Amino acid sequence: MNRGEDDDAALARAIQMGGDDEARAAIAKLRQNGRIDDQSITSMIDVRIDFREAAAWVHSDAGYKDILSDPVLRGVFMQKETEARKAGDKRPYRDLYKEIGDGLRKWKVATANAVAPVDRDEVDQGESDADDTQAFIAEQRRRRGQVDRDEVDAVESDADDEQAFIAEQRRRRGQA
Secondary structure, eight states, rough: OOOHHHHHHHHHHHHHHHHHHHHHHHHHHHHHHHHOOOHHHHHHHHHHHHHHHHHHHSSSSSHHHOOOTSSHHHEEEEEHHHHHHHHHSOOOHHHHHHHHHHHHHHHHHHHHHHHHHHHGGGGGOOSOOOHHHHHHHHHHHHHHHOOOOHHHHHHHHHHHHHHHHHHHHOOOOOOO
């Protein structure tokens, strides 16, 4: 038996077998355990208000809205708070949130700087991927001696006879 069960057994014996005074004392103790005094209620309200104010601050622009708007970072933030509380951290919510938010912000900036190009001017802002693909295909066709359908139509219309067409194709393929 643990201490709580021992106390319960003693109260039960006092009620069942004790005198009137012992029974009254046991019943008073039972009633008192279920009651919350005004100071406890005030304390709980203060803690609740502190939490709500800290939560509003952390979600505001002055707090860490940028971090909490990212689902991954929000999850890390919540996990760090849970771990700190489980480890026995009793600091006010706002102080704990500030430490966690500052740490995540430093990590985010350091990671972004490590991944981002050093000089923004070095970033290729030229052709798009589709343009690059079209240029690659055209180069491969040129190397194989193939031409676009539009070019073939133009050659056919310009060539007066079959021999001129063949000569033009050989020239384009580098076989002339």
